[in-house]
Amino acid sequence: MFKKNYLVYAVIAIACGAAGVWASLHSNKAAPAAAGAAAAPAAAPAGPVAALFQQKLKDNQGVEQALAQWQGKPLVVNFWATWCGPCVEEMPELSALQGEQAGKPLQIIGIGIDSPTNIAEFAEKHKIAYPVYVGGMSGTDLSRQLGNAHGGLPFTVLIGADGQVKKTYLGRLKFDELRADLASM
Template sequence: MFKKNYLIYAAIAIACGAAGVWASLKTARPAAPAAAGAATQGAAAAGPVAALYQQKLKDGKGVEQALAQWQGKPLLVNFWATWCAPCVEEMPELSALQGEQAGKAWQIIGIGIDSPANIAEFAEKHKIAYPVYVGGMSGTDLSRQLGNAHGGLPFTVLIGADGQVKKTYLGRLKFDQLRADLASM
């Protein structure tokens, strides 16, 4: 039994590692094609972002929180999982970035694609300077609505105060690029 579980976890880890390598080779892409009109981009982004703000998710301590509390504020939403090595690797940098930005207008949140128990245990072990929520497997659907066509992790979405998706990032974040993107907002 233990050996069978070990093989399953090893296969998942290898798949996630391969996805992380593949994704790190990709550059961040805009949320919608540049050729599309502003009205089209607004309509496309309003639906998924509105769906995000309608969510009520439990935090790492099991307390249900409304994501609408972040509406009207620039937001960096990071979809991650405890079993995803690139996700876990970028979390200290995301925490440092949130600390650097203390008092600024935007916020980082994490949505874990994992079980409540795993996320609670992870949040207890690690010092994460931004709110972490339990998305469970429905978090994958939410990430797809926000532009994650392949369902890969980590997946990060930059949302403006206007509720528009400004940029999406698949794979481990390149923090120099992210800082430049945040500075341009």
Template structure:
């Protein structure tokens, strides 16, 4: 009797699996974008500079204030352990680069209250902004299709994305990449 039930369940599972595969294949045919509608290379940087986000204290700041500088843009969250682990190194990098044309900024993906509370506890020597869940959308524009954190974007002073990094930064690699700017 148990073998008969097993065979029935296996048949039903295969049937539903086949139907799911069929629906996935037939409904996921996206039309290619016409060339005029395709996003430009500078699209994410322009979207970044178009943002006005509150800082950890709640005061709105225009991100366009960083135009003309090379930037290390770090998408992070207080609940993300690798994000928090790399913050002291990002702070040290900001202090090291203070005389150069490089700016580190953090874009927090959490509530204003959580980020403000975190910023009170942890000393951060670079500006931190609150993007909420909209920060995930902004990071996706920079190529973070997985939506993983931390996600860091290196932008040249010319406004071009030079490199992106998913996961905890390897600072020797970041410094080498900064040296090529």
């Protein structure tokens, strides 16, 4: 039974990784900004960002957290999994970026598409410098709502303080591009 489950997970992991690589080569597009979004801050985010802020997910310690605590701040939301090679490769750079942003309003959060046990063990081993939440398989649905049409990982969403999706990134992040995008916000 264990070998059968292992094989299924391995096939899913390979398929998701391949989809992520393919999609990153074909669609690193900026999300259209809402007209007038820079002129006046929105009272509350709408659509998929509102759905994100309605989530209550367990952190890597198993404590349920409301994602609404991050509303009103610029966010980098990174969807990842412990079995996703490109996800794991970019996490130290995301941790370093969070450290660079100390004292600034930007917040990075990770939503793991994995089991609570795997995420807790991974977070402890790798000392991630930003909050990590357990999205499980429903995290994939949330990433799709935020623009991840292919369902690949890693998938990262840049959300402005106004609650608008500024840009999405499918595949391993190019940190020079992300820093430039953050500087333009």
